[in-house]
Amino acid sequence: MIGPGHSILFLILRRMRTPLIALVLIYAVSMLGLVLIPGVGADGAPARPMGIFHALYFVSYTATTIGFGEIPSAFSDAQRLWTIVIIHLAVLGWTYTVLTLLALIQDRGFQDALRALRFRQRVRGLREPFYLVCGCGDTGMQILAALDRLDRLAVALEIQEGRIHDLALMDFGRDVLALVADARSPAVLQQAGIDHPRCRGVIAVTNDDQANLAVAMTAHLLNPQVQVLARTSAVRVTENLVSIGIEQIVNPFERFADYLLLAMREPGCYRLIDWLIGVPGAHLKPEHTPPCGDWVICGYGRFGRAIESRLRGEKISVRIVEPRIDETGNRDATVGAGTERQILESAGIHLAKGLVIGTDDDIANLAIAVTAREVNPGLFVVIRQNSVANQVLFQAFDADLVMQPSEIIARACVAQLSTPLLMRFLQHVKRQRDHWADNVILRLRERIGEATPLIWDVRVDMNGAGAIVPGPRSRPAPVRLADLLRDPRQRRASLQCEALLLLRAGKEVVLPAHETALAEDDQLLFAGSAGARLLQRMTLQDANVLSYVQTGRDVPGGWVWQWLGHGRARGGATAPGNRA
Numbered sequence: 080m081i082g083p084g085h086s087i088l089f090l091i092l093r094r095m096r097t098p099l100i101a102l103v104l105i106y107a108v109s110m111l112g113l114v115l116i117p118g119v120g121a122d123g124a125p126a127r128p129m130g131i132f133h134a135l136y137f138v139s140y141t142a143t144t145i146g147f148g149e150i151p152s153a154f155s156d157a158q159r160l161w162t163i164v165i166i167h168l169a170v171l172g173w174t175y176t177v178l179t180l181l182a183l184i185q186d187r188g189f190q191d192a193l194r195a196l197r198f199r200q201r202v203r204g205l206r207e208p209f210y211l212v213c214g215c216g217d218t219g220m221q222i223l224a225a226l227d228r229l230d231r232l233a234v235a236l237e238i239q240e241g242r243i244h245d246l247a248l249m250d251f252g253r254d255v256l257a258l259v260a261d262a263r264s265p266a267v268l269q270q271a272g273i274d275h276p277r278c279r280g281v282i283a284v285t286n287d288d289q290a291n292l293a294v295a296m297t298a299h300l301l302n303p304q305v306q307v308l309a310r311t312s313a314v315r316v317t318e319n320l321v322s323i324g325i326e327q328i329v330n331p332f333e334r335f336a337d338y339l340l341l342a343m344r345e346p347g348c349y350r351l352i353d354w355l356i357g358v359p360g361a362h363l364k365p366e367h368t369p370p371c372g373d374w375v376i377c378g379y380g381r382f383g384r385a386i387e388s389r390l391r392g393e394k395i396s397v398r399i400v401e402p403r404i405d406e407t408g409n410r411d412a413t414v415g416a417g418t419e420r421q422i423l424e425s426a427g428i429h430l431a432k433g434l435v436i437g438t439d440d441d442i443a444n445l446a447i448a449v450t451a452r453e454v455n456p457g458l459f460v461v462i463r464q465n466s467v468a469n470q471v472l473f474q475a476f477d478a479d480l481v482m483q484p485s486e487i488i489a490r491a492c493v494a495q496l497s498t499p500l501l502m503r504f505l506q507h508v509k510r511q512r513d514h515w516a517d518n519v520i521l522r523l524r525e526r527i528g529e530a531t532p533l534i535w536d537v538r539v540d541m542n543g544a545g546a547i548v549p550g551p552r553s554r555p556a557p558v559r560l561a562d563l564l565r566d567p568r569q570r571r572a573s574l575q576c577e578a579l580l581l582l583r584a585g586k587e588v589v590l591p592a593h594e595t596a597l598a599e600d601d602q603l604l605f606a607g608s609a610g611a612r613l614l615q616r617m618t619l620q621d622a623n624v625l626s627y628v629q630t631g632r633d634v635p636g637g638w639v640w641q642w643l644g645h646g647r648a649r650g651g652a653t654a655p656g657n658r659a
Contacts, residue, residue: 086192094183098176105172106142109165110134119155126152142169191259195270198258202234202272209234210496211271211278213262213294214285215242217467218310220249221358221489222282227251228359229497234271236262238285263293265301273298273305280306280496284329284488288316295325308492312381329491331484336385339461339480341509343369343393347516348508354520355501355606356490357531363524367479370459371395372432377417377447382437382463382482398426417447423454433459437482441469445476500536500604504580507589519590523606526577532606537563537619539601546618546625548599556629560603561593565628567617574614576607 113134118126129137133151140147142165154162183189210226212219215237223246226233235257237243243257260267262285272278281298283291288311295309308327311317320328342349346368354363374390376383379401390397399412400422415422417436428434434451436444444462451458462478464470473481494501508516523532537543547558560581566572581591582602588595591603605612617624627633 087189087196090186090189090192091183094186094189095176095179098172098179102172102176105168106135106138109138109142109161109168112161112164113137113158116157116161117155118152118158120152125155129158138165138169141165142173144170144173195258195260198256199270201256202270202275205232205234205272205275205277207232208277208279209272209275210280210282211236211268211273213268213281213283213290214310215239215246215257216284216286217485218284218488219282220246221467221485222284222492223255224249224251225358225489225493226497227253227255229493231497236260236267236271238262261290263290265297268294268297269301274301278302278305280308282308282492282496284308284310284492288313292316292319295320296323299323299325306496308495310488327495329488331482331487332382332385334487334491335382335482335484336389339369339386340389340393342367342480343371345511345513345516347513347520348511351516351520352505352508354531355505355534356494358486358490359531359533361531363520363529363531369461369480370432373398373427373430374433374435375400375423375426375428375431375451376435376437377401377423378436378438378444378463379412380437380439383435386435386437386461398431400426416443418443418450420450420454423447423451428454428458431455431458433461435461437463439463439465441465441472445472448476448478494534498534498536498604500580500582500602501534503582503587504589504604507580507587522590523577526573527575527607527611530608532576533609533612534604534606535612537603537605537615539597539599539603544619546620546622547597557596558625558629559593560591560595560597562625562628563597563603563615563618564593565618567614567624567628570628570631574607574611576605576611576615578603579606580604 110131113129114131115128117128120126129151137150141162144166149158209232212222212226212233212235215223215235219235219237220242223233223235230252232253233255235243235246235255237246237257237259238261240259243259246255246257249255258267258271260270262268262271262283273281281294281302283294285291285294291309291311295307298305298307306327307325308329309320309325310329310331311320312330312332317328317330338349338352341352346366350364350366371393373396375398376387377400379387379399383399383401387397387399400415400417401412402414402416413422413426415425417423417426417438428451434448436447436451438444438447441464444464448460448462452460460478461480461482462473462476464473464481464483467483467485494505508519539547541548560578564574564576564578566574578591578593579589580603581588581595582604583598583600597603605615618628619625623633
């Protein structure tokens with residue numbers, strides 16, 4: 080494989096070959112004339128011609144227009160005439176060379192090669208874990224924004240240069256290493272660090288299912304240990320991904336169809352899941368219960384088929400509206416776009432309880448929704464939003480449920496990569512009843528409020544909880560979960576967080592009791608505010624802070640202060656800084 084460094088060298092040599100050869104010939108011919116033309120002595124008699132060294136010296140400062148004089152002695156008229164020729168030839172040669180060099184610097188291919196070289200060097204120099212995101216469309220941008228909020232480093236590949244420019248304008252806390260390149264190329268993926276020892280995950284979310292398959296295959300072959308998430312909506316691509324062992328496949332249409340079915344069966348469970356995987360800054364939404372009567376689906380593409388299969392599985396009557404009759408499989412369907420009132424009425428929209436609009440045109444989807452609401456104001460509307468740029472329009476319409484593929488994929492990818500325990504908890508939620516989810520929501524609201532919580536996990540080991548693992552014998556009591564929920568500034572106050580899951584020796588404990596004693600290698604899943612997470616880190620990493628939240632007493636930090644504090648304690652004095 081030829082790296083970008085070699086590409087730059089070959090490009091320079093190829094472009095500069097002609098001007099460099101011209102310069103060499105000009106210098107050689109100029110020196111040859113000086114070596115052959117006789118000089119003149121001090122007495123005016125002819126003298127020997129100039130030597131090779133002096134000829135090179137004279138041509139060097141003359142050709143570069145520096146000028147220094149006639150050395151080693153005054154020139155003859157023939158030498159001065161030849162010098163005039165040298166000056167004009169050299170000026171032309173150097174002008175040609177400089178102009179060619181400037182054209183090379185401005186050349187698009189040269190700049191791309193230079194950017195690729197810098198990109199590769201920066202990726203190779205990474206010394207902290209990072210994620211490789213292939214595709215910077217709406218989905219990729221949301222994933223990168225989420226990783227930035229989680230303080231995770233990201234490397235991005237995108238084939239469209241405009242999206243890389245948009246990425247540079249994003250208000251991220253950390254720079255994203257990005258390159259305009261085709262992610263299907265194994266060489267490009269290697270430059271982006273797919274086989275880098277610090278690569279923690281590969282996220283393939285381009286708009287091309289085949290490109291996502293190529294990225295997943297390359298990751299599987301070059302770095303089998305790395306976690307891979309791939310976006311796909313094609314059955315054949317999904318089967319290929321499964322065949323190579325890629326289990327984390329995100330199909331937004333199938334996933335939303337499952338969520339819609341869950342909202343019908345257990346609306347509280349759907350509400351809890353939607354809250355926990357929501358975007359930062361959002362709040363707990365009111366409970367929506369899709370009706371179980373007749374439904375109309377406008378647009379029988381991948382989204383429409385997924386919804387229809389779930390609804391028919393629940394024995395719900397479904398009518399299809401599709402402009403292309405061949406898309407419906409010759410079933411009993413209404414042929415039309417759905418934007419016309421008579422088409423919707425012929426499909427029974429006035430008697431329907433719910434409407435699913437799933438075409439790939441946002442404006443058409445909104446037109447169908449507005450027309451349908453005019454005919455049936457009480458209709459439960461589920462609408463597909465394809466572009467984030469149209470967010471303001473969908474907010475103005477205020478549909479009951481909005482299916483945004485990029486948001487669904489971004490939520491799933493970030494959850495699976497950053498907090499794998501969250502997926503375990505969500506799977507448990509899907510198996511619960513409505514009243515259980517309502518109780519969990521109430522418990523979390525009392526603890527952290529209604530804002531979408533930050534989700535994080537903690538592993539009880541030297542890296543994640545260094546204050547807990549060493550020296551348990553020195554503590555009067557084992558560390559309990561309640562200790563991690565106390566405010567290290569004032570132990571009587573509680574942090575705005577709650578434990579959702581405890582994983583111990585492969586066994587899951589959902590909503591563990593606060594009095595649960597922690598053991599080494601335990602994994603905990605928390606939901607709460609960003610401030611609570613920072614304060615909890617103090618307890619996990621600082622043994623003195625942990626001692627305070629456990630006992631209410633400050634423990635001096637250094638050995639000198641510990642000795643002084645021990646002496647004061649024997650003398651009946653209170654340890655300095657006691658906050659209890």
